[in-house]
Amino acid sequence: MTSARTRIPKPAVLRLSLYLRDLDARGSTVQWISSRAIAEALGLTDAQVRKDLNTLGLSGQSGIGYRTDTLREALRAVLGTDRPWRTAVVGVGNIGRAVMSYERLQAKGFGLVAVFDRNPAIIGSEVAGCIVEDAKRIAVVCRAQAVDVALLAVPAAAAQDVADQLVLGGVRGILNFAPVRLSLPSQVAIVSVDLTVSLEQLAFRMSLLAEMKHDAAAGG
Amino acid sequence: MTSARTRIPKPAVLRLSLYLRDLDARGSTVQWISSRAIAEALGLTDAQVRKDLNTLGLSGQSGIGYRTDTLREALRAVLGTDRPWRTAVVGVGNIGRAVMSYERLQAKGFGLVAVFDRNPAIIGSEVAGCIVEDAKRIAVVCRAQAVDVALLAVPAAAAQDVADQLVLGGVRGILNFAPVRLSLPSQVAIVSVDLTVSLEQLAFRMSLLAEMKHDAAAGG
Numbered sequence: 153m154t155s156a157r158t159r160i161p162k163p164a165v166l167r168l169s170l171y172l173r174d175l176d177a178r179g180s181t182v183q184w185i186s187s188r189a190i191a192e193a194l195g196l197t198d199a200q201v202r203k204d205l206n207t208l209g210l211s212g213q214s215g216i217g218y219r220t221d222t223l224r225e226a227l228r229a230v231l232g233t234d235r236p237w238r239t240a241v242v243g244v245g246n247i248g249r250a251v252m253s254y255e256r257l258q259a260k261g262f263g264l265v266a267v268f269d270r271n272p273a274i275i276g277s278e279v280a281g282c283i284v285e286d287a288k289r290i291a292v293v294c295r296a297q298a299v300d301v302a303l304l305a306v307p308a309a310a311a312q313d314v315a316d317q318l319v320l321g322g323v324r325g326i327l328n329f330a331p332v333r334l335s336l337p338s339q340v341a342i343v344s345v346d347l348t349v350s351l352e353q354l355a356f357r358m359s360l361l362a363e364m365k366h367d368a369a370a371g372g
Numbered sequence: 373m374t375s376a377r378t379r380i381p382k383p384a385v386l387r388l389s390l391y392l393r394d395l396d397a398r399g400s401t402v403q404w405i406s407s408r409a410i411a412e413a414l415g416l417t418d419a420q421v422r423k424d425l426n427t428l429g430l431s432g433q434s435g436i437g438y439r440t441d442t443l444r445e446a447l448r449a450v451l452g453t454d455r456p457w458r459t460a461v462v463g464v465g466n467i468g469r470a471v472m473s474y475e476r477l478q479a480k481g482f483g484l485v486a487v488f489d490r491n492p493a494i495i496g497s498e499v500a501g502c503i504v505e506d507a508k509r510i511a512v513v514c515r516a517q518a519v520d521v522a523l524l525a526v527p528a529a530a531a532q533d534v535a536d537q538l539v540l541g542g543v544r545g546i547l548n549f550a551p552v553r554l555s556l557p558s559q560v561a562i563v564s565v566d567l568t569v570s571l572e573q574l575a576f577r578m579s580l581l582a583e584m585k586h587d588a589a590a591g592g
Binding site for chain 2: 341
């Protein structure tokens with residue numbers, strides 16, 4: 153997969169996730185799938201699906217499509233979820249707990265090996281099979297535990313400091329739930345999940361749909 | 373704002389959210405801001421920021437930039453968070469609770485008016501100031517409460533059924549946390565937050581960075 157990844161544009165990576173989700177939803181009894189079936193389920197064109205899968209070196213068989221197990225394996229390999237990622241969670245609040253209880257975390261290879269918080273009332277207790285460590289010890293514990301990736305669920309004001317400690321600890325990727333843009337070295341991967349941004353995107357689309365309906369009703 | 377919204381492409385809407393987040397992070401004492409300052413904070417070009425703000429009918433003053441209060445107001449108006457959205461949460465699991473305890477929900481206009489779950493042990497109890505209603509009553513209660521928007525935090529297998537009930541109840545927008553693509557009428561807005569997709573995007577980027585590092589070390 154070495155060369156394939158560099159050729160894949162960012163929006164295509166997102167689609168690869170959606171293909172895998174669609175395959176998983178169909179269950180393991182489905183052995184063959186056409187680009188058309190995937191395209192229809194996701195609101196894309198056949199051509200787009202075929203092009204994306206072609207980038208992975210996969211070409212469908214005429215009239216049948218793709219073997220689902222081959223496809224699933226290729227998608228997992230290129231996405232990088234065919235290997236374990238040693239994972240830490242920082243912040244045992246509502247979001248941290250929701251993330252730790254997320255059933256697909258382990259299935260996607262994100263095995264929890266460390267949990268951190270700065271609240272003395274929580275430090276030392278067991279959460280999701282880990283003893284909660286003091287957030288002051290992030291760099292040391294991440295090194296000792298060879299943590300690859302951190303799920304960052306702390307308040308916005310603390311996020312950059314914590315991220316710096318994670319980088320010191322050798323972490324190579326951060327999933328950031330704090331509503332703030334983190335400044336990180338270029339060799340550290342970052343993906344953000346910002347609920348405020350999602351809410352605003354939704355408010356925008358609802359407002360847009362409402363004004364389109366209004367315009368249509370006004371005959372304009 | 374009627375005409376502005378239809379002219380804004382999807383990636384620009386996302387940037388508008390980031391501009392607002394940046395303004396909020398700078399605090400209310402900052403009265404003027406340049407496109408350059410915003411661009412630098414977000415890793416964009418000045419030209420991109422000016423172009424986006426120009427779409428909203430805003431032009432900066434030479435050498436000073438934009439008044440932050442005017443800018444903030446215009447961003448909130450176009451995003452549609454300058455008005456209240458009557459909000460329901462469906463699913464009182466970890467994700468539902470994390471969403472309800474999210475401090476910016478109310479500030480962004482998403483006032484909670486109804487909470488639903490299908491678990492008899494939870495129905496009738498009070499969560500975030502609302503009595504939890506039986507999920508069977510979604511359509512009726514949403515109509516009665518004039519719910520605009522629903523935050524959908526139920527398991528994937530239940531999501532489409534619940535979404536159908538929400539649409540029957542007159543809901544105009546859904547923020548979907550279930551890892552499944554919902555089929556909805558075109559007049560209902562949808563934004564998805566899928567943790568699996570975010571984890572896969574992160575695994576991809578970590579894998580890509582690792583292989584680039586490996587290639588560089590190999591001198592290739």
